[in-house]
Amino acid sequence: MLLFNHKLKKGVALMNYDRIILELIDRVSLLEDEVQRLKSIEDSSKRDTTKYIFDGEKHGKGRLALAIVKKYMEENPQTSANELMTVFDKSLQGSYDVIQKIEDAKKNRTDYKKRFFALPNEVIKTSTETCVVCSQWGIDNIGNMIARARQLGFEITAAVKQ
Numbered sequence: 001m002l003l004f005n006h007k008l009k010k011g012v013a014l015m016n017y018d019r020i021i022l023e024l025i026d027r028v029s030l031l032e033d034e035v036q037r038l039k040s041i042e043d044s045s046k047r048d049t050t051k052y053i054f055d056g057e058k059h060g061k062g063r064l065a066l067a068i069v070k071k072y073m074e075e076n077p078q079t080s081a082n083e084l085m086t087v088f089d090k091s092l093q094g095s096y097d098v099i100q101k102i103e104d105a106k107k108n109r110t111d112y113k114k115r116f117f118a119l120p121n122e123v124i125k126t127s128t129e130t131c132v133v134c135s136q137w138g139i140d141n142i143g144n145m146i147a148r149a150r151q152l153g154f155e156i157t158a159a160v161k162q
Contacts, residue, residue, distance in 0.1 A: 048138070048139040050139075050159070050161070051158075052156050052158055052159060053156065053157045053158075053159050054067050054068065054071075054149075054155075054156045055067060055071055055154075058159050061137035061138060061142040062117070062134075062135040064137070064142065064145070064146075064156070065093075065098065065133055065134065065135075065137050065142070065145050066117050066122060066133045068145060068148075068149045068154060068156075069084070069088060069098070069124055069133045070124065071154065072084075072087065072088075072152060073125075073126065077127070078127050079126055079127060080126055080127050080128040080129075081099075081101050081126040081128045081131050082128070084099050084124070084126050085098075085099045085100075085131075087148075087152075088145075088148065091144070092141070092145050092148055093134050093137070093141055093144070093145070094140070094141050095136065096115055096134045096136055097134060098133065098134050099124070099133060099134075100112075100116065100131060100134075101129050101130070101131055102118070102123060102129070102130045102132050103129070105132050112132070114135075115134060115135060115136055116132035116133060116134055116135055117132055117133050117134075117135050118132050
């Protein structure tokens with residue numbers, strides 16, 4: 001009987017250790033989740049706000065794309081909408097076309113005024129149709145647009161942060 005009690009006490013002790021270990025694992029898991037949550041808050045607050053100097057003016061990413069297309073049209077006024085969409089093809093932006101014919105944007109996107117520069121002073125008049133430029137640019141895709149602009153002979157530099 002003494003041997004049985006000893007085993008029983010040992011079994012209860014082992015069960016308590018198992019419970020404690022499981023509780024510790026749960027606590028560690030909760031702490032890891034909290035660390036990830038805090039990191040994501042920290043990362044989202046570190047938004048890239050780089051400005052770029054182009055044609056003597058400072059621009060954010062979206063306005064830079066618009067300025068590049070406007071400058072291209074200023075230098076190439078006989079460009080058609082289709083030619084412009086070839087020069088600034090969709091691969092530069094990713095999710096949206098860099099350039100869309102305004103009628104297509106209105107027809108295909110209920111939120112086109114949010115996704116494209118569509119104010120009267122922002123639209124691009126080609127030799128064939130009026131177009132809009134995508135306003136959705138970030139750190140992941142603006143480099144593509146800058147590279148294309150440089151291929152076209154445009155000079156763009158990142159503004160010094162102050």
